[in-house]
Amino acid sequence: MSNPGNVARGLKAAISNPNNSEEAKERAQDRLRDIEESGNLDSREAHEDSVAIGHKATLSNPNTSEEAKERSAQILEEMGRS
Structure with a gap:
């Protein structure tokens, strides 16, 4: 199953993409609203971002x-955000 946060980011990108049709943007906006209203965007993702x-x-x-920088670099790598 797709991560709702990743899906939401993709939908936001589709909405802001000037190459997408207005119809596609409207569908993306509707789907994003559904995800937000369902509560599937959890605070864990927001925490990980922070x-x-x-x-x-x-x-x-x-x-x-340098020791602290090395540790932070290691953590970011483990998070897949290096």
Whole structure:
């Protein structure tokens, strides 16, 4: 089964794509609304996004130790977000 978060991101991309017809955009909007209303978008994905953002910030922070940067890079790789 598809991850609802990934499906939602794809639908949002379809809605904003200028090459898609208005009909396709409307269908994507309807489907996105259905997913949002069903509650299938859970907070776990939002949490994982926040964790990844924090680790990416660690990598770019010049005041962070190399050890901390290596650990953040490892975590991002394990999350599939390197």
